[in-house]
Amino acid sequence: MDLRKGKGASAPARAPGETAPGGAALPLAHRVTLNDIAAHAGVSRATVSLVLRKSPLVKEDTRQRIDQAMADLGYVYNRRAANLRSGASRTIGLVLCEIITPNYSQFTAGIDDVLDAESYVGFITNTAEDAARQKRVLVRMQEHGVDGIVLVPAEETRADALEEAHCGGLPCVLAQRRVEGFPADYVGPDYAAGMELVTEHLIGLGHRHIGFIGGVRRIAPLSERLSGFRKALRRHKLKIGPIVPCPVLDRSSGYAAARDLFAQDNPPTALVCYNDIVAFGVMLALTERGLEPGRDVAVVGCDDVAEAGLHRPALTTFTTDPRVVGREAAKLLLRRIENPSRPPEQIIVPPRLIIRQSCGSAAPGRAPAPTVGCSAATQAPKARRPRRPSPQALKGSAGT
Amino acid sequence: MDLRKGKGASAPARAPGETAPGGAALPLAHRVTLNDIAAHAGVSRATVSLVLRKSPLVKEDTRQRIDQAMADLGYVYNRRAANLRSGASRTIGLVLCEIITPNYSQFTAGIDDVLDAESYVGFITNTAEDAARQKRVLVRMQEHGVDGIVLVPAEETRADALEEAHCGGLPCVLAQRRVEGFPADYVGPDYAAGMELVTEHLIGLGHRHIGFIGGVRRIAPLSERLSGFRKALRRHKLKIGPIVPCPVLDRSSGYAAARDLFAQDNPPTALVCYNDIVAFGVMLALTERGLEPGRDVAVVGCDDVAEAGLHRPALTTFTTDPRVVGREAAKLLLRRIENPSRPPEQIIVPPRLIIRQSCGSAAPGRAPAPTVGCSAATQAPKARRPRRPSPQALKGSAGT
DNA sequence: AGAGGAATTTAGATCGATCTAATTTTTCGT
DNA sequence: ACGAAAAATTAGATCGATCTAAATTCCTCT
Numbered sequence: 054m055d056l057r058k059g060k061g062a063s064a065p066a067r068a069p070g071e072t073a074p075g076g077a078a079l080p081l082a083h084r085v086t087l088n089d090i091a092a093h094a095g096v097s098r099a100t101v102s103l104v105l106r107k108s109p110l111v112k113e114d115t116r117q118r119i120d121q122a123m124a125d126l127g128y129v130y131n132r133r134a135a136n137l138r139s140g141a142s143r144t145i146g147l148v149l150c151e152i153i154t155p156n157y158s159q160f161t162a163g164i165d166d167v168l169d170a171e172s173y174v175g176f177i178t179n180t181a182e183d184a185a186r187q188k189r190v191l192v193r194m195q196e197h198g199v200d201g202i203v204l205v206p207a208e209e210t211r212a213d214a215l216e217e218a219h220c221g222g223l224p225c226v227l228a229q230r231r232v233e234g235f236p237a238d239y240v241g242p243d244y245a246a247g248m249e250l251v252t253e254h255l256i257g258l259g260h261r262h263i264g265f266i267g268g269v270r271r272i273a274p275l276s277e278r279l280s281g282f283r284k285a286l287r288r289h290k291l292k293i294g295p296i297v298p299c300p301v302l303d304r305s306s307g308y309a310a311a312r313d314l315f316a317q318d319n320p321p322t323a324l325v326c327y328n329d330i331v332a333f334g335v336m337l338a339l340t341e342r343g344l345e346p347g348r349d350v351a352v353v354g355c356d357d358v359a360e361a362g363l364h365r366p367a368l369t370t371f372t373t374d375p376r377v378v379g380r381e382a383a384k385l386l387l388r389r390i391e392n393p394s395r396p397p398e399q400i401i402v403p404p405r406l407i408i409r410q411s412c413g414s415a416a417p418g419r420a421p422a423p424t425v426g427c428s429a430a431t432q433a434p435k436a437r438r439p440r441r442p443s444p445q446a447l448k449g450s451a452g453t
Numbered sequence: 454m455d456l457r458k459g460k461g462a463s464a465p466a467r468a469p470g471e472t473a474p475g476g477a478a479l480p481l482a483h484r485v486t487l488n489d490i491a492a493h494a495g496v497s498r499a500t501v502s503l504v505l506r507k508s509p510l511v512k513e514d515t516r517q518r519i520d521q522a523m524a525d526l527g528y529v530y531n532r533r534a535a536n537l538r539s540g541a542s543r544t545i546g547l548v549l550c551e552i553i554t555p556n557y558s559q560f561t562a563g564i565d566d567v568l569d570a571e572s573y574v575g576f577i578t579n580t581a582e583d584a585a586r587q588k589r590v591l592v593r594m595q596e597h598g599v600d601g602i603v604l605v606p607a608e609e610t611r612a613d614a615l616e617e618a619h620c621g622g623l624p625c626v627l628a629q630r631r632v633e634g635f636p637a638d639y640v641g642p643d644y645a646a647g648m649e650l651v652t653e654h655l656i657g658l659g660h661r662h663i664g665f666i667g668g669v670r671r672i673a674p675l676s677e678r679l680s681g682f683r684k685a686l687r688r689h690k691l692k693i694g695p696i697v698p699c700p701v702l703d704r705s706s707g708y709a710a711a712r713d714l715f716a717q718d719n720p721p722t723a724l725v726c727y728n729d730i731v732a733f734g735v736m737l738a739l740t741e742r743g744l745e746p747g748r749d750v751a752v753v754g755c756d757d758v759a760e761a762g763l764h765r766p767a768l769t770t771f772t773t774d775p776r777v778v779g780r781e782a783a784k785l786l787l788r789r790i791e792n793p794s795r796p797p798e799q800i801i802v803p804p805r806l807i808i809r810q811s812c813g814s815a816a817p818g819r820a821p822a823p824t825v826g827c828s829a830a831t832q833a834p835k836a837r838r839p840r841r842p843s844p845q846a847l848k849g850s851a852g853t
Numbered sequence: 854a855g856a857g858g859a860a861t862t863t864a865g866a867t868c869g870a871t872c873t874a875a876t877t878t879t880t881c882g883t
Numbered sequence: 884a885c886g887a888a889a890a891a892t893t894a895g896a897t898c899g900a901t902c903t904a905a906a907t908t909c910c911t912c913t
């Protein structure tokens with residue numbers, strides 16, 4: 054490595070021969086600095102710095118002169134230099150276990166909403182559920198001097214792994230998934246309450262034999278969901294109907310689980326699914342058996358993915374508003390940065406029930422269950438067998 | 454503002470009373486620096502710096518001693534300080550017109566793939582198609598010293614707006630949308646070729662009267678798509694069938710457009726839609742009229758959104774592989790940063806045709822059109838009226 | 854032993870801002 | 884017009900790394 058030449062390949066290859074040998078190298082792309090502004094405005098660097106920081110100490114006409122100079126020279130503030138001295142960077146890191154699911158992109162958008170308003174910027178990275186990659190990016194972000202981190206931990210993340218990545222001293226908000234033993238702030242959706250909500254709704258429609266499809270991995274999100282499911286059933290003194298495992302939590306294992314369940318005697322009349330994707334697989338299996346979801350068997354999901362409203366029958370589900378979760382996470386992190394010594398906080402974002410056709414309508418003479426927090430727009434008319442496209446089937450995000 | 458106290462609220466409020474009055478304030482959370490490492494290892498700061506940069510100039514056992522010291526003290530590299538001196542930051546900015554559509558989250562994931570491999574980190578922000586917000590975030594990223602920017606410009610972005618945001622001198626790759634008159638690199642999908650591909654496929658199936666649904670805004674993506682559509686028809690000397698505008702490019706305007714079109718005499722036998730979302734609306738309108746998409750009328754879309762494979766009939770479409778577009782954009786930006794003086798480059802990512810049921814099967818005695826670049830997994834069997842769930846209907850991403 | 858040269862190490866300037874502790878200028882009461 | 888207080892400005896150190904140019908150490912070979 055030739056250290057003599059310094060920047061080497063990374064230096065702009067400008068017109069050659071501009072640098073007179075022995076003379077001062079012409080700084081062709083010289084970035085405008087505070088000193089340039091100061092010289093141009095006839096003041097000191099310190100005064101310019103005060104203007105930048107909107108200090109009230111500067112006289113009005115001096116300020117104007119300096120503002121003018123900055124405009125004239127096309128000044129761009131160098132926050133890195135400022136940060137080196139002042140400590141804070143107005144930068145945070147966003148470390149996601151997965152980027153591409155709609156849930157996490159909404160979450161990201163929520164975070165960006167808050168950051169933009171507070172003139173912060175966020176680094177983003179994807180760990181792809183890989184512990185090594187997670188550690189690497191956590192450290193990398195600290196190298197870049199972030200003021201704090203929002204972390205959606207990769208699966209199996211342990212507290213000591215986070216300590217090792219030096220996240221101990223840094224303001225850090227965990228989102229969506231907790232890490233046992235790591236005393237950080239947490240923001241997440243309330244899956245337990247959501248599951249309770251949909252299960253209550255099914256009970257309200259008259260169902261007494263309700264199964265649960267999905268989940269065998271011993272992960273926190275599952276036990277949270279199951280607890281809500283169980284709680285609703287217990288309240289009504291109903292049997293905790295069959296709980297069928299799904300090794301992978303995708304469409305095909307939902308399909309297989311439902312197929313196997315309905316090959317047995319006395320199947321449930323309603324199914325609560327781990328999530329919408331599993332529910333789609335379940336409904337395929339039912340249809341294949343000649344059972345119509347929403348008429349013969351009630352099916353509900355979780356997440357309200359984009360397909361949920363499009364599917365026939367449209368899927369009753371609940372959403373945990375990932376964008377709201379993102380906003381809360383960002384706000385909490387900024388509060389934590391502001392005051393690192395406050396005790397850890399937990400923010401649980403309540404679910405919103407969305408009633409569509411897949412759960413069928415209320416049994417005659419029975420009032421439907423209350424639809425907590427469900428907006429009118431997502432309340433589908435409870436026609437028994439909708440054949441015409443309902444208004445909400447027409448909604449959907451535009452493409453590219 | 455009290456400048457005397459300095460950091461004030463942003464300083465950690467540690468155990469009070471630790472700072473003896475008049476004595477040296479104990480730097481309780483003193484971040485470990487090069488100097489600390491140097492002292493601990495008994496060498497100079499410069500040598501430690503060489504080790505950090507993996508210089509071959511350092512003797513092996515010195516290097517080990519220093520590595521040990523860094524491990525002992527829990528050193529975290531301060532890239533901001535390094536960058537201040539060296540110029541480059543190994544940081545880029547990603548400015549998106551919209552975060553939440555699957556297309557852009559895949560794109561983001563592709564960018565992250567490349568950045569992670571090159572140990573870069575990316576800032577992300579959403580402009581929400583707002584020109585003012587776009588300018589603000591572009592400047593903000595430069596303040597943070599990014600080495601370059603990947604920009605998916607907000608609608609109506611003009612070259613002078615980018616110049617005003619000081620993007621002129623900065624390495625900058627435009628993605629997905631071009632900006633006329635701004636001489637930057639560009640990476641984008643080839644919608645024209647994709648539209649040509651699906652149109653050719655329809656022609657190969659025997660269709661002679663083909664309509665286009667969608668688009669009235671004078672935006673670049675539309676004229677690009679239309680040109681591919683027209684090109685295929687012209688090649689076969691077919692009439693450029695009705696082109697129906699869609700003011701908003703969502704499900705409901707696709708629905709309205711198709712409804713109106715089929716209320717007239719002599720409707721087309723096949724429809725090319727602006728994107729998948731519009732196609733869903735179109736298929737709803739057809740179903741409502743008693744026409745079965747894939748049997749009575751062929752329908753094709755664009756994008757291959759997640760719903761496309763799930764819909765009944767499954768939608769024939771093409772994808773422009775946004776994750777690949779993202780990867781190419783990131784790689785191109787890194788090349789540009791490496792060598793800012795090379796001439797602007799254009800990378801057009803080819804489309805991939807995905808044949809499903811919504812376009813029907815080939816007319817008897819006619820070979821189906823070639824399926825360029827279509828993998829076996831996405832090639833659906835061309836059964837006339839599939840009633841059983843096909844294997845690919847079971848695929849789909851897992852939820853939360 | 855000493856010269857020559859390679860291999861290692863280092864002192865001190867530097868990047869572009871902030872911060873401290875002044876200094877200079879202005880204002881104002883008497 | 885003078886001095887004190889208030890307002891405005893500034894010199895110089897500083898943040899934590901890199902970079903340059905020079906100094907030091909270590910070999911090898913006469």
